[in-house]
Amino acid sequence: MIIINPNVAVDLLSICGVPVQSNVPLTAVSSWRVGGRAKILVKPQTEEEVIALRKYISKHQLPSLIIGNTTNLLFADCNIDAIFMQIGSGFSQxxxxxxxxxxxxxxxxxxxxxxxxxxxxxxxxxxxxxxxxxxxxxxxxxxxxxxxxxxxxxxxxxxxxxxxxxxxxxxxxxxxxxxxxxxxxxxxxxxxxxxxxxxANKKIMHNEMLAILRSRSAKFPRKIPNCGSVFVSNPAIYKQSGAPGKVIEECGLKGVIKGGAQISKDHANFIVNTGTATASDILYLIHVVRNEVYKKTGCIMKVEPKYIDRFGNIQEI
Ligand SMILES: Cc1cc2nc3c(=O)[nH]c(=O)nc-3n(C[C@H](O)[C@H](O)[C@H](O)COP(=O)(O)OP(=O)(O)OC[C@H]3O[C@@H](n4cnc5c(N)ncnc54)[C@H](O)[C@@H]3O)c2cc1C
CATH class of the missing domain: 3.30.465.10 (Uridine Diphospho-n-acetylenolpyruvylglucosamine Reductase; domain 3)
Structure with a gap:
């Protein structure tokens, strides 16, 4: 087991030239606003910086994880001993x-x-x-x-x-x-x-985009931390019973609460953080939904967001 020591942050700054943050609370970074702390967070801005970082991480065999805006990630509640490399706004030409x-x-x-x-x-x-x-x-x-x-x-x-x-x-x-x-x-x-x-007609295209945005904001929970759709639409279940949100709703699970997490009252395929949710609360609700949908349809639903464990490994839920 490799533990990242404090010198790593100093090395990253001097060797790779990237700004480095240590022990970053993931509640401030993650879309679901859950998780422990990230040991190191770096935000490279150029390909050269990414190359230098990757060489350093590989040479020292350190655990690392690539993230974007975290809208498809569920971070473990414990501290995560890994170097988080965020490819974001500095990398957007x-x-x-x-x-x-x-x-x-x-x-x-x-x-x-x-x-x-x-x-x-x-x-x-x-x-x-x-x-x-x-x-x-x-x-x-x-x-x-x-x-x-x-x-x-x-x-x-x-x-x-x-x-x-x-x-x-x-x-x-x-x-x-x-x-x-x-x-x-x-x-x-x-x-x-x-x-x-x-x-041919930009105006029509613009109207189509506005219609997409309007329909999303009418259907999806707004301003409450979430990670989008939790379950991937399964063709077998879809044919038999419809989209995941409809099936979950028919199981009577809309609005169910565990700790600070809730199956959204707006759209049952979303799990929202009402303020104090933990990753464990969210995992619990995922487990409940999966069990109930299995009992109703005989199918196991696949989860879209990925779970990040204490060493920064990406796992299917
Ligand atoms: C309100 C809401 C609505 C959503 N609606 C939709 C929707 O309509 N359709 C849809 O498909 N998704 C939707 N999502 C889910 C999510 O936004 C998408 O999956 C999005 O593309 C993930 O991008 P991200 O930058 O947040 O990636 P992250 O969640 O940070 O990462 C996702 C995966 O990509 C990897 N990764 C990220 N960046 C890189 C990189 N530069 N190089 C290599 N690996 C990388 C990560 O390791 C991880 O495995 C929604 C989410 C929310 C919160």
């Missing part, structure tokens, strides 16, 4: 050329969707309400309206654990419903090239 967009992985997804609209490019309007980074979206093959970002990708550029740069074509990314090859690789996505199409 975007270049437009014809109908292609070359974007750094930290770009805010709603901002990217807006830039595409301004440039008259269609293809990613379905992502306009997703509160994450482009890197996180690619890892999850996130999207809405039954679409995924994978449909628009030309290539994804990553940096592997030894600091080597790699390029993945769309086929090599193996996109599937809310999944991609990057969920199995320990590689930092740094850049993404997207192929969009010129739109």
């Amino acid at each position: 975007v270049k437009l050329s014809g109908s292609t967009i070359l974007a750094k992985a930290g770009v805010w997804v709603p901002k990217l969707a807006r830039l595409a609209l301004q440039a008259g490019l269609t293809g990613i309007e379905h992502t306009c309400g997703i509160p994450g980074t482009l890197g996180g979206l690619v890892v999850m093959n996130g999207g809405s309206q039954r679409k995924g970002i994978g449909d628009s990708i030309v290539y994804v550029k990553t940096i592997d654990a030894n600091g080597n740069t790699k390029i993945y074509s769309r086929e090599e990314c193996r996109f599937d419903y809310r999944s991609s090859i990057f969920q199995k690789l320990d590689e930092v996505i740094v850049e993404v090239k997207l192929q969009l199409e010129s739109v």
Whole structure:
């Protein structure tokens, strides 16, 4: 078991040149506002900094974790002994050329969707309400309206654990419903090239995006910490009983509370933190939902957010 000692923070600052924070409360960082403390949090702003960080981490065999905006992550309640590398707002340049967009992985997804609209490019309007980074979206093959970002990708550029740069074509990314090859690789996505199409009427596209945003804000809980949909829609359950939210509601679970966590009264496929939730409260509710839905349908629902354990390992829930 490797424990990160205080010298690591000093090394990271002097060798990699990245600002370093130690013992950061994850309640301030995480979308669900739960979790213990992150031992070290660094926010690289360039590919060179990512390469230096990865080489240092690999040389010293330290536990590490890549995060974006944490909107798909559930952090353990204990302190997490790992170096958190956050690819976010410092890593968000975007270049437009014809109908292609070359974007750094930290770009805010709603901002990217807006830039595409301004440039008259269609293809990613379905992502306009997703509160994450482009890197996180690619890892999850996130999207809405039954679409995924994978449909628009030309290539994804990553940096592997030894600091080597790699390029993945769309086929090599193996996109599937809310999944991609990057969920199995320990590689930092740094850049993404997207192929969009010129739109004939920007006004119609704008109205479509507004309709998506309106429908989301009518359906989803607002201003209460959450991680979006908790359960992935399962085709077998969908055919038999409908979307996860409907099935959970029919099990009588809407509004059920455990500690500070609650199955949302607005949308039963969301679990919200009403103020004092812990990761254990959320895991408990996930367990209850899974059991009840299994009893009703005979199917086990897959959970979309990933759990981060005390060493920064990413686990399926
Ligand atoms: C209110 C709300 C609504 C949502 N609606 C939707 C929706 O409509 N559709 C949808 O698909 N999702 C939705 N989500 C879930 C979530 O926003 C998406 O999955 C999002 O794409 C995750 O991005 P992130 O930056 O927050 O990634 P994180 O949650 O930080 O990370 C997700 C995964 O990606 C990895 N990762 C992140 N960045 C990188 C990188 N640069 N390189 C390598 N790995 C990386 C992490 O290790 C982790 O495994 C919603 C969430 C919320 C809170």
